[in-house]
Amino acid sequence: MFGFFFDPVYLLxxxxxxxxxxxxxxxxxxxxxxxxxxxxxxxxxxxEVAQYLLRANGLNLNVAGTPGNLTDHYDPRDKTLxxxxxxAQTPSVAxxxxxxxxxxxxxxxxxxxxxxxxxxxxxxxxxxxxxxGYILFAAGIMIxxxxxxxxxxxxxxxxLLFSLATLPVELNASSRALVMLRSSAxxxxxxxxxxxxxxxxxxLTYVAAATQALSTLLYYVFIALNxxxxxx
Numbered sequence: 001m002f003g004f005f006f007d008p009v010y011l012l013x014x015x016x017x018x019x020x021x022x023x024x025x026x027x028x029x030x031x032x033x034x035x036x037x038x039x040x041x042x043x044x045x046x047x048e049v050a051q052y053l054l055r056a057n058g059l060n061l062n063v064a065g066t067p068g069n070l071t072d073h074y075d076p077r078d079k080t081l082x083x084x085x086x087x088a089q090t091p092s093v094a095x096x097x098x099x100x101x102x103x104x105x106x107x108x109x110x111x112x113x114x115x116x117x118x119x120x121x122x123x124x125x126x127x128x129x130x131x132x133g134y135i136l137f138a139a140g141i142m143i144x145x146x147x148x149x150x151x152x153x154x155x156x157x158x159x160l161l162f163s164l165a166t167l168p169v170e171l172n173a174s175s176r177a178l179v180m181l182r183s184s185a186x187x188x189x190x191x192x193x194x195x196x197x198x199x200x201x202x203x204l205t206y207v208a209a210a211t212q213a214l215s216t217l218l219y220y221v222f223i224a225l226n227x228x229x230x231x232x
Contacts (some may be wrong), residue, residue, distance in 0.1 A: 013219040014212070021208040027201040032070060035094035035198055036086065041188030046072075046087035046095035053103040053180055054081070061106055072098050074105035076120065081106060096187060097195035100180050101202070104173035115172070119165040122158065129158030137220060141227070149224045153217065160217050163210035170206045174199040 044052070050063050066072070066082035074081050081102055087095045108116045137152030139145075181187045181195055 009222070010219050013215045013222070017208065017212040017215040020211055021205075024201070024204040024208040027204055028070070031198045031201040032094050035097070035194050036090060036092045038093045038194065039091055040093050040096050040186070040191060042186055043091045044096075044186070045089050045091045046083050046099045047089070048091075049096055049099045049186065050081055050083060050088075050103060052186070053100060053184065054106065056180070056184055057103065057107050057110075059103075059106055059110060070098075072102055074102045074109070076105075076109045076116070079106075079109075093187075093191050093194045094198050096181060096191070097177065097198040098202075100177035100195070101173050101199060103180065104176035105169075107176055108169065108173060113169070113172070115165060115168045119162065119169050122162040122165055125158040126162030129155045133158075141223070144227075146224065146227055149220075149227060153220050153224060156220060157217055160210070160213040163206070163213045166206055167210060170203055174203055 047063060054061055054063070062078070062080040064080050064082055065088060066084055068084055069086055071084045072082060072087050081099075083099065083102075087098050105116070133152045133154070133156030135152070136148055136155060140148030140150075140152055177199060178192065178196060182192060187195060
């Protein structure tokens with residue numbers, strides 16, 4: 001931001017995280033493309049799986065469509081499970097895994113899962129913090145006030161905290177998904193491992209997001225420390 005992307009030192013911090021993010025996206029796309037072509041044993045599409053698992057968990061929630069590809073999510077604000085068309089209408093192993101994961105989030109919400117509540121509390125700071133942080137950081141650099149620079153870093157760290165808080169929520173939802181699939185007998189022989197592959201690939205994207213946030217924060221800290229040394 002603010003021209004720092006052109007600093008060669010920034011690439012030293014950012015490149016590993018960027019490569020991990022690219023690899024994670026490739027893994028997700030590969031796993032989804034592979035297992036969306038594999039029909040599940042029960043021949044149930046994503047919408048049918050969602051309704052089955054919600055009933056099995058005693059949840060009476062709305063299930064609605066959402067545009068895009070791999071845009072499936074559970075929104076705790078309106079208690080609605082949103083499924084992309086490719087998942088909702090396809091009787092694939094990939095659809096099984098994705099729907100079970102999102103139902104896992106719905107179960108977390110119904111049980112008051114604390115990490116999920118923590119992530120919800122961090123949404124507003126995570127949306128606002130980085131922008132305020134960038135402004136304060138850049139202003140501090142321009143007028144050479146280290147306190148303003150560090151204040152900007154503190155605001156920016158909200159994004160990292162949100163990414164870190166997201167990890168246990170997503171991993172737990174995937175764990176719940178596998179338990180649900182096994183206990184509900186929705187998966188046949190070998191399908192659990194296939195579903196696990198899809199969920200593991202998806203989890204890697206959240207690890208990559210946290211790594212990217214950390215690498216950028218470390219870069220700003222590096223600049224702040226060097227700024228202090230130059231003043232000395």
